[in-house]
Amino acid sequence: MPTFSKILIANRGEIACRIQRTAQALGYRTVAVFSAADADALHVRMADEAVLIGPAAVQQSYLNLSAILDAARRSGADAIHPGYGFLSENAVFAKACAEAGLVFIGPSPEAIDLMGSKRRSKIAMIKAGVPCIAGYQGAAQDDDTLRREAARIGYPLMIKASAGGGGRGMRLVSRAEDLPEQLRTARSEALHGFGNDELILEQALINPRHVEVQIFGDHHGQLIHLGERDCSIQRRHQKIIEEAPCPIMTAELRQAMGDMALKAARTVSYVGAGTVEFLLTPDGRFYFLEMNTRLQVEHPVTELVTGLDLVAWQLEVAAGLPLPLRQEHLVLNGHAMEVRLCAEDPATDFLPQTGRLIGWQPSPRDGVRIDHGLLEGQAITPFYDPLLGKLIAHGATREEARRKLLRAVEDCVLLGVQSNQRLLAGLLAHPRFIDADFDNGFIGQHFAGHAALQPHEPSTEQLAIATALFYQASHARHASGLAGWRNNAGTALHYRIGAGERNWTLTLAAEIDGTLNIRSTEGLIELKLLDMDRCGATLMINGLRQRHTWRLDGNDLWLFTRPGCLHLQDRTQAASIPTASTSDGTLKAPMDGVIVELLASEGSPVRQGQLLIVLEAMKMEHPLKAGIDGVVRQLQVKPGDQVKNRQVLLRVETGH
Structure with a gap:
């Protein structure tokens, strides 16, 4: 039976803080790792020890496998918890931990490797008899093959990064003429985000719900599920509201989805915490979407309705103990909802936001839990995911949980950085959400004209x-x-x-x-x-x-x-300064970030809407296009440059 006493958490922010709370409560020592940008972060302050692992850029810090293993060696840690994101689903990292004599708190490298590939995992699920969405998951990745397969599948369709997650490398394509650019963008985003530009194509299902099943396995062959979560409220293919249980779930459907989730997990002899995700259509059919071989961002809603600590379960399983619960003993109590508080501006197509957090006063109260890693005064940088924290509420009924969560969102003070707070409150108060009448197209279909998606005008x-x-x-x-x-x-x-x-x-x-x-x-x-x-x-x-x-x-x-x-x-004493915009030819950075691609050069003619620059910020690529016809002048950046919000990148002159 493996033993360990000091856990290095190979992550940052709210999930690093959340893991530490359970680990320390169970008597384990904890080690934090941090980049230069996170030197004074909350997860660093909470830990018993902390190790600097590199500069702010993720490739040189939180994705630097050797630096993290060296931090474990230097600190004397004997186990590593990867959290979610970063290296949590990296089979090479899991294998390297084992080779270094460290307990990896997660599944086997083989399970991570298979389920981390949407292409190969889908092939395995089809073979195992798990229902899957029609599409293309072949090895050939050239444009001609993908165009032919897209025509066979039909439009609309989804492009997905095979190694991706969190909405990165994912594109909805409605017309054949849009496919080439969307393939290029998806490949680039996948390569920068995951080091792998392999893609799959899938038929786009109409008005499905996104429902996932929490599963857990141990080293003794036991495997159970802990109910489901509805994650249908999304923007840009990323979840922002999750709840448990799914409000339209029946006992029969839960049994069927749970059985298929366990069947998927058995194909890889799964050990630890995992999630099998499905798309549920209005007629009650469901299809395998992917399996996440890690703890999920939304795990707190499952914890609140089951009364279980999933991180504690992870530690017990990693230590070789059997699961503490059998399937027939699972009881779901009440309802839980979670929202993701993100540094982004819904009025500008959810562009990530950066700045200094000058005010932070969360509003915990009975029935409300707030998971975060924030400190007043800290910088919200362009290097990491825009997730700031999570607000979670539990109630005897769905309506009670919703009402508590709405108040918590409304009362949570966040100053210095723009966030999606108004959007979250608007969604929670929307009549269709109150009635549980929604699917994963909800924001586009029923919320597009809402004030929360417009600039915040002062009254x-x-x-x-x-x-x-x-x-x-x-x-x-x-x-x-x-x-x-x-x-x-x-x-x-x-x-x-x-x-x-x-x-x-x-x-x-x-x-x-x-x-x-x-x-x-x-x-x-x-x-x-x-x-x-x-x-x-x-x-x-x-x-x-x-x-x-x-x-x-x-x-x-x-x-x-x-x-x-x-x-x-x-601005009483300030001089009035004319503002520049894309309409007069000035292209500015919409946020702090790094230039990853230039598609125009000084003196080149461009057309309105033509892609000129690709900016990467907070793990996503953002296309910047010409606002007018003209000629590129005053090109002021090159690939690799770090730029600030509102910095002028280039100007397009009309020649008049």
């Missing part, structure tokens, strides 16, 4: 609050308390408040009693500041007492709005 009241906070902050530099308000009583002050490319003009007049009369084109708001500190302010607004969280950095204000935050600026 008149929020602009008034910002004006009051800027006003008081300026007086605080010259006077104490609220006394400074009275110095300009009766004098109207003019403010220009900006957000993004827009500006709003407001006037402020202070009364002797401290009341502020703030006027905009929308009307008058009476506001009185009752108390204020560097993190929050209590105000009386038109007779209603409110508490608002905020952070101020010079002329930049981050204001929490429940849900989400606004980034507003005091």
Whole structure:
């Protein structure tokens, strides 16, 4: 029986923190690894020991197999938990751990190798009798073969990276003429993300649900499933809301899906935690999608409805102990939901966002769990996945869990970085979601016009609050308390408040009693500041007492709005500067990232919509296209360059 006492966690962020909590509670020592960008991260602070493994770039740190094994040797760790992502499904890494005398807390290298290939695993599932989606999973990967197979399958179809996951290397293709570019993009993304550009093609199922089954195996031949999770609410083929159990599940369907999940796992003599994913069609048929040979991001919802600690199970199985539960003893209690809080902007096609986290106040309460690895002041960089944390709620019923989760999302203060918080709240409050009437096309079909997918416009009241906070902050530099308000009583002050490319003009007049009369084109708001500190302010607004969280950095204000935050600026004294955009030929970086490909050169003619640059950020590739017809001028970047958000990359001149 293998024994170990010190576990190195080959990961970062919330999953590294989550594994440490269970490992330390069970008496194990923990070792964190970190890149130069994560030197002061929460997972590093939590660990008993920590080892620097390289620069910020993942290839030189969290994907650096030899550096991680060396960290284990130097720290005296005798086991490695890979978490999810990075090297968690790397068979070479699992084998190298065994060869180094380390316990790999996961399945065998053989299971990882087979199930890590969508192409070969699908062939194995077909042979085993597990239902699969029609498609092409052949070894020939040339464009001509893929075009012929795509025509045979029919459109719409899905391109998938065989070694991929998390939506990377995945493209929906609706027309044959779009196939070449989508093949190129999928291959490139797969190669950069997984070191393997092999692809498969599959028929695109119409309106399916994404339902997955949690399975667990031990070294004694026992294999059970722990129920299912519905992961249908997705954007860009990536999950953002998960729940257990699936709200339309029947006992018969659960039995059938569970049996097929176990059949899939038996084909590789599976050991440890794994997930078999299916697509469930409206007529009740289901098809194998893939098997993830690791712990899933969404494992907490299974933990909450089963009362089990899946990380503890992983450690026990890795130590050679039998599973502590038999299939007939499994009981599901209540309902659980999870949302993924991500640094991304839904209004710009979910572009990842970077910046400094200047405010973080999660809102745990009874029935709510928050898994994160965040600290105020830390930088959210372009090097890693945009996932910031997970909010999970449990209730006796689905509606109770949903209601608790909605409040937790609305109350979670996140300032300094744009996030998908408004989107999450909007989804949880949507009537169709409340009725469990959704599938994996839900956002595109029923949510496309929602305000959460539009730029976050400040309300008149929020602009008034910002004006009051800027006003008081300026007086605080010259006077104490609220006394400074009275110095300009009766004098109207003019403010220009900006957000993004827009500006709003407001006037402020202070009364002797401290009341502020703030006027905009929308009307008058009476506001009185009752108390204020560097993190929050209590105000009386038109007779209603409110508490608002905020952070101020010079002329930049981050204001929490429940849900989400606004980034507003005091531009009263700033000169008006014309803004540039793709419509006038200026191409800017939409986020921090690295240039991976240039498809145009100085002086080359281009057409509107033509792909010019491919930018990689947070594990995804983002195509940047020409906004107008013209000629490329002032090309300012080359492949490999790190660029900042809003940095000018090139300009296209029309020649007029």
